[in-house]
Amino acid sequence: MLQLPLSIVFFFLGLLFGSFYIAVGLRVPKKESILPPPLHCPTCKQRLLPIELIPVVSYLLAKGRCKGCATAISPLYPVMEGLTGLGFVLVYLRYDLTWETLFGVLFVSLLAIITVADLAYRLIPNRVLLPFFLLFLVGRFFWPYGDASYAAHLIGMAAGFLLFFLLALITRGGVGGGDVKLFAVIGMFLSPPLLILTVFLSSAFGALYGLALLVSKRVTRKSMIPFGPFIALGAVTAYLYGSDINWYLAVY
Known part of the structure; x- marks a missing residue:
């Protein structure tokens, strides 16, 4: 009975953490802080509004472009957010609510971060x-x-x-x-x-x-x-x- 609601919870947790993991994968190789000032567009420096920080949805609403300067946003963001959400759900469905699920979520987290870093910089x-x-x-x-x-x-x-x-x-x-x-x-x-x-x-x-x-x-x-x-x-x-x-x- 709880499988569907918990699957939804795991998916949204994956979306949220996936957004954070993208930041980690992009910043750690450059030795930047993973807890920077308020997020902004790297091109025009315009500060992102709360609605622009919603994983996947914000990308779709903005049609893949910054609202300030119309610069194209990499599809890496929604793709990795979605894949991390999917990974969290699949781990839960496979291992239920056990200690292995926690390990599985950590494993997916590692793989998400190194994927971003390797794609961006060819570096793990x-x-x-x-x-x-x-x-x-x-x-x-x-x-x-x-x-x-x-x-x-x-x-x-x-x-x-x-x-x-x-x-x-x-x-x-x-x-x-x-x-x-x-x-x-x-x-x-x-x-x-x-x-x-x-x-x-x-x-x-x-x-x-x-x-x-x-x-x-x-x-x-x-x-x-x-x-x-x-x-x-x-x-x-x-x-x-x-x-x-x-x-x-x-x-x-």
């Missing part, structure tokens, strides 16, 4: 990764994921780091240092089987997107594409549906 900041890593390092000691042991989480962390550290050495810059550390954090959060699935899914998503861009001639083979968003997509897919996917792969 240590100042974002470290707090979440410490939360997961301590939290998984008390509440491991599913049937996994705490040792399994530590193994996942080490495996995620070492695998992508080796890939970074082999590709000589093809894999960034931020990606290496992100996979260590993901390995700490997930169990090793889901870490492996994350690697597979993120690689598949990234390859398909890159192929689509090549076919459409929007990039060349030497173009650099941020990998963070695909890691995020692969990780959240593995986290929410990994047991179902692993079961399917085992059958076929």
Whole structure:
């Protein structure tokens, strides 16, 4: 009976936090405060009204442009707000009101922030990764994921780091240092089987997107594409549906 009302609550919480996470992802890499003076248009400096701060709705009402100077507003804002809201809802529907739901919301939060930062600057900041890593390092000691042991989480962390550290050495810059550390954090959060699935899914998503861009001639083979968003997509897919996917792969 409470599932629909709580889903709505989680969605709106995701919208609100998603708006904040965009600010974090854009400001932390530039070493700016995440609690600045009243928000304003970066072009004309006009202060935003309260109605212009409503996630997604304000973008639609303004038709994607600043009311002061008519400068186009990046669609990154409504897209990430909506995806964060969706992520919060899916975590709740998957894990109900449990401690795992809290961890899941934190995991989605991390992935939202690093996606914004990587898209904007091709950078995954240590100042974002470290707090979440410490939360997961301590939290998984008390509440491991599913049937996994705490040792399994530590193994996942080490495996995620070492695998992508080796890939970074082999590709000589093809894999960034931020990606290496992100996979260590993901390995700490997930169990090793889901870490492996994350690697597979993120690689598949990234390859398909890159192929689509090549076919459409929007990039060349030497173009650099941020990998963070695909890691995020692969990780959240593995986290929410990994047991179902692993079961399917085992059958076929």
